[in-house]
Structure formats: structure tokens, C-alpha cells
Amino acid sequence: IVSMQKVTKDYHLGKTIVNALKGVDLRVEKGEFICIAGPSGSGKTTLLNLIGCLDKPTSGKVFLDEDDVERLNDNQLSRLRAERIGFIFQSFNLIPVLSALENTEYPLLLKGVARQSRKKKVLAMLEEVELANFAGHRPDQLSGGQRQRVAIARALVTDPEIILADEPTANLDSKTGETIVELMKKINEEMNSTFIFSTHDSMVMKYAHRLIHLQDGRIA
Amino acid sequence: IVSMQKVTKDYHLGKTIVNALKGVDLRVEKGEFICIAGPSGSGKTTLLNLIGCLDKPTSGKVFLDEDDVERLNDNQLSRLRAERIGFIFQSFNLIPVLSALENTEYPLLLKGVARQSRKKKVLAMLEEVELANFAGHRPDQLSGGQRQRVAIARALVTDPEIILADEPTANLDSKTGETIVELMKKINEEMNSTFIFSTHDSMVMKYAHRLIHLQDGRIA
Numbered sequence: 476i477v478s479m480q481k482v483t484k485d486y487h488l489g490k491t492i493v494n495a496l497k498g499v500d501l502r503v504e505k506g507e508f509i510c511i512a513g514p515s516g517s518g519k520t521t522l523l524n525l526i527g528c529l530d531k532p533t534s535g536k537v538f539l540d541e542d543d544v545e546r547l548n549d550n551q552l553s554r555l556r557a558e559r560i561g562f563i564f565q566s567f568n569l570i571p572v573l574s575a576l577e578n579t580e581y582p583l584l585l586k587g588v589a590r591q592s593r594k595k596k597v598l599a600m601l602e603e604v605e606l607a608n609f610a611g612h613r614p615d616q617l618s619g620g621q622r623q624r625v626a627i628a629r630a631l632v633t634d635p636e637i638i639l640a641d642e643p644t645a646n647l648d649s650k651t652g653e654t655i656v657e658l659m660k661k662i663n664e665e666m667n668s669t670f671i672f673s674t675h676d677s678m679v680m681k682y683a684h685r686l687i688h689l690q691d692g693r694i695a
Numbered sequence: 696i697v698s699m700q701k702v703t704k705d706y707h708l709g710k711t712i713v714n715a716l717k718g719v720d721l722r723v724e725k726g727e728f729i730c731i732a733g734p735s736g737s738g739k740t741t742l743l744n745l746i747g748c749l750d751k752p753t754s755g756k757v758f759l760d761e762d763d764v765e766r767l768n769d770n771q772l773s774r775l776r777a778e779r780i781g782f783i784f785q786s787f788n789l790i791p792v793l794s795a796l797e798n799t800e801y802p803l804l805l806k807g808v809a810r811q812s813r814k815k816k817v818l819a820m821l822e823e824v825e826l827a828n829f830a831g832h833r834p835d836q837l838s839g840g841q842r843q844r845v846a847i848a849r850a851l852v853t854d855p856e857i858i859l860a861d862e863p864t865a866n867l868d869s870k871t872g873e874t875i876v877e878l879m880k881k882i883n884e885e886m887n888s889t890f891i892f893s894t895h896d897s898m899v900m901k902y903a904h905r906l907i908h909l910q911d912g913r914i915a
């Protein structure tokens with residue numbers, strides 16, 4: 476479902492160049508549950524951003540289902556992201572003025588899902604991440620781990636084909652983290668969705684079909 | 696050095712009240728290295744914010760060195776925070792327009808430290824957190840774990856008496872996390888500074904003199 480060929484990514488800062496990815500080849504099949512592990516600064520977020528079409532490689536190719544994403548125009552990319560990919564960001568990227576419920580609901584609004592169906596899915600999802608009692612709280616009225624779970628709910632509520640999760644349990648205690656990963660595993664098995672996670676958490680890694688080690692911009 | 700007596704903290708949201716802390720008694724001696732563990736939403740950040748005088752309890756008393764913090768005026772509180780407490784925030788709270796170096800330098804500017812001494816301390820601290828090569832990067836040009844380490848550098852650079860660290864290794868891989876905790880332990884031993892951490896990381900807990908379990912707003 477996802478394929479990368481000799482992908483590099485460089486960031487330019489005045490005279491400095493940071494080579495975040497230095498030639499990555501990767502192939503992910505539909506329904507896989509993959510973890511990407513690696514030290515801080517090794518390129519995990521960069522890699523996920525490229526897979527999720529949130530950024531472009533410096534060189535090399537990214538394919539989604541045999542489509543070269545470089546050939547897609549902005550509308551096609553936006554639609555692809557809205558309809559097929561759920562993203563759990565490392566810094567959550569919640570909308571500060573919306574409540575937990577409204578943040579979770581937002582991608583369904585974008586997809587034009589009807590109100591009754593929308594409300595039902597959102598409340599069910601908030602229950603799954605154990606935040607039903609916090610539906611009305613804005614992000615600044617939630618703990619760090621609660622915000623992370625809203626980000627998770629929002630990414631999963633549209634039942635996307637591909638879920639990219641950037642360190643989804645970093646701010647969660649072990650028990651809550653395990654609840655979340657088991658939820659994701661359940662979704663993966665029932666819906667054959669593809670999960671690609673970055674993580675430092677050895678508990679999360681145990682669930683993976685495949686573990687990819689990233690080291691200094693390369694797959695080790 | 697820190698004492699809390701029957702401290703409660705309630706957050707009011709329209710008709711809803713969240714009882715984040717429900718009667719906490721705590722005493723921390725100078726030079727202790729304490730970890731606070733607990734599930735997401737159990738009150739860790741709330742507790743650290745009260746110790747750090749960033750917020751006020753709903754009821755009960757917080758003392759720093761026998762001074763009731765409620766009796767201190769705003770100037771006294773600001774000075775206390777600037778001169779005696781280093782804080783590593785869960786969401787880092789870096790200044791987006793400043794580089795890693797400038798963010799780390801900022802508390803020294805506030806203290807009026809001379810330029811030569813300032814530069815020397817900042818560069819030494821960035822070395823300690825393994826970010827010397829990223830001194831010129833702004834926060835949006837850094838990875839999640841790199842931003843966290845800038846937050847750590849900034850908190851430690853003034854050699855504060857009390858360091859409050861809210862999940863300081865959440866975004867770090869094991870090896871980088873261990874490097875950081877060992878740095879903190881070294882500072883604790885050499886300078887007899889007091890460290891109070893919240894954490895979910897069992898590796899960090901191993902270093903603690905004392906482990907406090909917070910559960911649903913109370914110390915278990």
C-alpha cells in the first residue's frame with residue numbers, strides 16, 4: 476500500500492543542511508502493523524510526514540497504491556489525506572478553541588458525514604479512549620495524556636485505511652498506553668487497516684508485525 | 696524544602712467541577728530526588744504546578760522553606776520562580792522565535808548574568824544534552840525529543856535549587872533518556888539540588904530516592 480524508493484529529505488537552514496533521511500527504501504503491505512524505532516533525531520517524524528503526504532522528499536519516490544504522490548495535485552493530496560489517512564501527530568495538533576468532542580468530530584464534518592451518524596461515532600470513540608466524561612473540555616482543560624487520546628480519537632474516527640501514529644503513547648501511563656494499543660490492534664484486525672507507528676515504548680513494539688530500526692536517517 | 700498540607704485543586708468549567716487534587720500532604724527535604732507516578736489525569740501536572748507556584752490551591756497550604764506561598768505577592772513569586780526553581784514543562788513551552796541557544800540563555804538574561812559567563816554556561820549545557828550542533832535551530836526546526844532537551848537545558852542552566860520536571864523523558868528514546876536522567880542525578884549529587892519529577896518511565900523511577908504514587912487526585 477505504501478512504497479518508498481531511495482527517499483532522502485534535507486532541511487536547509489541558511490548555510491546548514493540537515494540530512495534527515497539519507498536513502499530510505501520501504502515497502503508496507505495493506506493490513507500491516509509496523510513500528511519504527513530509533514533514537515531522538517533519527518528521522519521518524521520526517522519519515523511519517525512523507526508517507527502521509529504532509530511533506531515532499533528531497534529526492535526519491537513515494538507511492539501510495541502504485542500512485543506516485545509527486546504526480547498528485549494539491550486537491551488530490553488533500554482528498555487523499557482527508558479520506559484515506561488518519562494522522563496522530565507527536566504534538567497532537569488539536570484545535571485550541573474546539574472541545575474534545577468537536578476536535579474528534581472535525582474530520583467527519585470534512586467528510587460530510589450526517590449529524591446523527593457523526594455524533595454516534597464520536598461518542599463511541601471517546602468512550603474507547605476513556606474520555607467520555609471530558610467531551611466538553613477544550614485542550615487547555617485537559618491533561619497531557621488526555622490531549623494525546625483526543626488526537627488518537629480524531630485520527631481513528633473516520634476509519635481510515637492508513638493510520639500514521641507518531642509516538643502515540645509517549646504521554647500515557649503503561650495501563651492507558653496498553654488500552655490504546657489494544658484498541659488499535661483490534662481496529663487493524665477487524666478492518667484490515669494499515670498502521671505505521673513511531674515509538675520508543677518497548678510495550679508497543681511487542682504488538683508489531685514488523686519492527687523497523689531507523690538510525691541517523693537510514694533504515695538499519 | 697517543600698511542604699503541602701491538605702491541598703486540594705478544583706477546576707471549574709461552567710457547571711462541571713474537576714477535583715484534580717483531593718487532599719495532598721507532602722513533604723520534600725532538600726536534596727531529594729523524587730518521582731511522582733500515576734495514571735493519565737491523576738493530577739501530576741497539577742501537583743507540580745502548585746509546588747512551582749504557577750497556580751494556587753483551592754484549599755490547603757503550600758510552603759517553601761517555611762514560607763506560606765499564599766502570603767507572597769506577585770513580585771516575590773516571580774522572583775522565587777526566576778531564582779530558585781527550574782521547570783521542565785510537559786509541553787516544553789519553548790519560545791518559538793528563539794533558537795535552542797537563545798531559549799536556553801533566556802533565564803540567565805533574566806537573572807542579569809554577564810555575557811561571557813552566560814555564553815559559556817549555555818554552550819556547556821547544550822553539550823550535556825547533546826544538542827551543541829543544533830544551537831541555532833528554532834523549535835520548529837527540531838525533532839520532538841530535541842525540543843524536550845532544550846526545555847531541559849533551559850531549566851538546568853541557572854543551577855536552581857529546585858527542579859520540577861514534568862515527564863522529562865516522554866519523548867526520548869531509552870538511551871537519550873538515560874543520559875538525561877544521569878545528568879540530573881549528577882547535578883543532584885554535586886549541588887544538592889532538589890528534583891521532583893513526574894514520570895511514566897520505569898527507568899527514571901529506578902533513580903528515585905522516593906516514589907510517590909498519585910491516584911485520582913490523592914497520594915496512594
Ligand SMILES: Nc1ncnc2c1ncn2[C@@H]1O[C@H](COP(=O)(O)OP(=O)(O)OP(=O)(O)O)[C@@H](O)[C@H]1O
Nearest residue numbers: 486495515516517518519520521836837838839840
Ligand atoms: N523543520 C525542520 N527544519 C530543520 N531541521 C529539522 C526539521 N524537522 C526535523 N529536523 C531535523 O531532522 C532530523 C530528524 O528529525 P525528526 O523529527 O524526523 O526526528 P525523530 O526521529 O522524530 O526524533 P524524536 O524522536 O526526537 O521525535 C533532526 O536532526 C531534526 O533536528
Ligand SMILES: Nc1ncnc2c1ncn2[C@@H]1O[C@H](COP(=O)(O)OP(=O)(O)OP(=O)(O)O)[C@@H](O)[C@H]1O
Nearest residue numbers: 616617618619620706715735736737738739740741
Ligand atoms: N486547566 C484545566 N481546566 C480543567 N480541568 C483541568 C485543567 N488542567 C487539568 N485538568 C483536569 O484535572 C485532572 C488532572 O490533570 P493533570 O494535568 O494534573 O493530570 P496528569 O496526572 O498530569 O495527567 P497526564 O499524565 O495525562 O499528563 C484531569 O482530569 C484534567 O482533565
Ligand SMILES: [Mg+2]
Nearest residue numbers: 519520838839
Ligand atoms: Mg519525532
Ligand SMILES: [Mg+2]
Nearest residue numbers: 618619739740
Ligand atoms: Mg501531566
